[in-house]
Amino acid sequence: MKKILNKPENYVNEMLDGMISAHPEYYNLFGDSGKVVTRAKADKNKKVGIVSGGGSGHLPVFTGYVGRGLLDACAIGDVFASPSAEQMADAIRAADQGAGVLRLYGNYGGDVMNFDMAGDLVEFEDITCTTVLLADDIASAPIEERENRRGVAGMVYAFKLSGAAAEEGRDLDGVTAIAQKAANSCRSIGAALSSCTVPQAGKPTFEIADDEMEMGMGIHGEPGVWRGKLKTADQIANEMLDRLLSDMPLQSGDRVSVMVNSLGATPPEELYILYRIVKQRLEEAGATIIMPLVGRYATSMEMSGVSFTLCKLDDELEKLLKAPCDCPFWKIA
Amino acid sequence: MTINRATITTSITRLTEAMERDFDMLNTADGALGDGDLGITMLRGMRAINEDIQGLPDDLGLALFQCAKSFTKSSGSSYGTLLATGLMAVAKTLKGKTEIEAAQIGNLVSVALDQMQARGKAQLGGKTVLDSLDAVAKATYNKTDAKDIADAAATAVDTALKEFRNKKATIGRARIYAEKSIGLDDPGMLAMNRIIKALADRQGTNNNNKTE
Structure with missing residues (x-):
């Protein structure tokens, strides 16, 4: 550890x-x-x-x-x-x-x-x-x-x-x-590249090889959909969006907020690389993106990996999303 | 035989001693299928109950309610919460009574089991602590003699362990290791085996953590 x-x-x-x-x-x-x-x-x-x-x-x-x-x-x-x-x-x-x-x-x-x-x-x-x-x-x-x-x-x-x-x-x-x-209205999926260690356990929650990733892994290391060789950012983003959009299809005119979230160790740089595809795919589906969130919002300590969350909005939810809030991690004036 | 405050305090002492002895074994069993903290959860819970033993009320309902609260404060483990849920259900039934007949035990186990099943949203037959309690409830139902009840309960938890050992785990974290769980005792059932045997004072007969 x-x-x-x-x-x-x-x-x-x-x-x-x-x-x-x-x-x-x-x-x-x-x-x-x-x-x-x-x-x-x-x-x-x-x-x-x-x-x-x-x-x-x-x-x-x-x-x-x-x-x-x-x-x-x-x-x-x-x-x-x-x-x-x-x-x-x-x-x-x-x-x-x-x-x-x-x-x-x-x-x-x-x-x-x-x-x-x-x-x-x-x-x-x-x-x-x-x-x-x-x-x-x-x-x-x-x-x-x-x-x-x-x-x-x-x-x-x-x-x-x-x-x-x-x-x-x-x-x-x-x-x-x-x-x-x-x-x-929310749908999420994660992909993990490395494990994390619970301090009192002293050893990693799960093992994963240096060149591997796991699609769909949970935030405590719960088994995902598949494990295999690490793919490119665009491939990863496309697969995650495929899965999200088949679970919650979007139509032309839909409004959606999207979160591209680091599971802990993945830097903002890589989140922005992923966001290009997120934006492209959501716009291809005809949706309008409202207030995208890119950063560390929900993590698993030092796990490297990413999660995407789509939150479909109507007038009421859009207004509430844009309303003021104030905590050290999220401020909307 | 009647059960009163003294019976409860003696049982608490015996159960705390059993957990001081067995917590490491329970941690190991839990580590194979979960996060490996079941033994320490039980030990902390029993120590918390034991610390408050002097102030235990004569009213059996209030006494068990106090035990449930002490256990709940010590840990957030699902297993601890399930046990506390069972204790609270029994406590509600016994409120206002300072003694009961041993013959009521079978019925009280059923009361605990029903409430634990509701809280855990689990079915019988899923290889969980509920199956151990179900076996105890069935084995002690209609028995009136304290010695018979203790014997039947101790045998029932052994039989339940053996019967479920080669089944797959279906719920909780162990479900993730469904295949691996075949041939291994469910940690929660194993803990209940030790709890019942300590309560029944039939601890000489334990050899159940070995696969036969």
Whole structure:
């Protein structure tokens, strides 16, 4: 293992400590677990709260997106491990301003169980909760089993769109409906070139040869569609778009936002090389690209690789996407 | 035989000792098919329950609710949450009671199993901890004598392990290694084997982590 750290068991707490020290105007810790992050200034204006959570190792997902127009609170666990139900309950308590709380997170068994359990724990405190699960990774299950798909970078769009809806003052049902619409409108696929190491495991999550890539690999190294020799940027981009567009066909006149996201180690240079093909293909399909996002939005630590996310927009979603938001990783004035 | 607060604290002590002894073996079994933290999850969970043992209420429902909360705080592992879910379901049934008859055990295992199945969104027969509990529920159903119940439960978890060993994993992270999982005990079933045997005080009979 070659990582900049002190003790593996302190990885997450020290990371949060540093993150909050660097951005005290944005973040604060809540409760006694040390792993629940809230907005530094909770505006108690009775808006709907939005919480997310999951394992560490994906910054800016999840905690990075706590901020105005985005999330209210997050519970995070150890690297690639679900936070406890009690931590999630704390995040819900922190986010609650009396108008109910939306739980918005990726479809992973452990997170689902713990967020459900957290719901049981806050039930007695008169906090109303709803749930929307992100299941945007098209490589993780066929479209007929969409509900079994895992959640990946598409959750960033869901945070943004529902966050803007909550900021507008919509009620819990309204915010939940927007989150569900956002979740339904997103499709993602990833491709990995190298592995990553969970600090407490000390060795790479999976092995992959220097000249190989894996199409469709999940953000924790879940097996993908195929593994083979590394292809060119244009070939990779074309295949990823083929898969996305066959899962969610676009028609002439459609508006779509697209995220070209680094899984961690892949530099922006390579993302822009890929973006040429993304733009070309989406325009060939007749779609208009709205606010493309190119950069590190949802990562797997030092994994090299890329994910593409398409988010189909209507008037309502386009307006919410362009609404102001403010966190250290994403600002729209 | 009746079950009261004292029975619970004795069981907690026995189970914590069992996990201190077995956590490494459970980590290894889990490492073959998952992320290798099941033993440490169980150990942390039992230590957390054990730390709060002095303040355990006489009300069996409140006592088990406290155990569930202690376990939940210690870890976010799905397995821990599933166990806590089962404990909370039983706790709800027992609220207000300070003692129950051993004869109720079979029924309480079913109560836990139903709620765990709902939370885990899993079916029976999938080679999971649910299959171990199902075997225990069936084996203890209608039994009234504490000794018979303990014997039946300990035998049932052994039989379940053996019956499922050569099946494929169908759920959770182990599903990714479906082919590899054939011939290996499901780590969650293995942990439940040790839990039930510790609770039943039938630990002399364990030789189940060896493939026969």
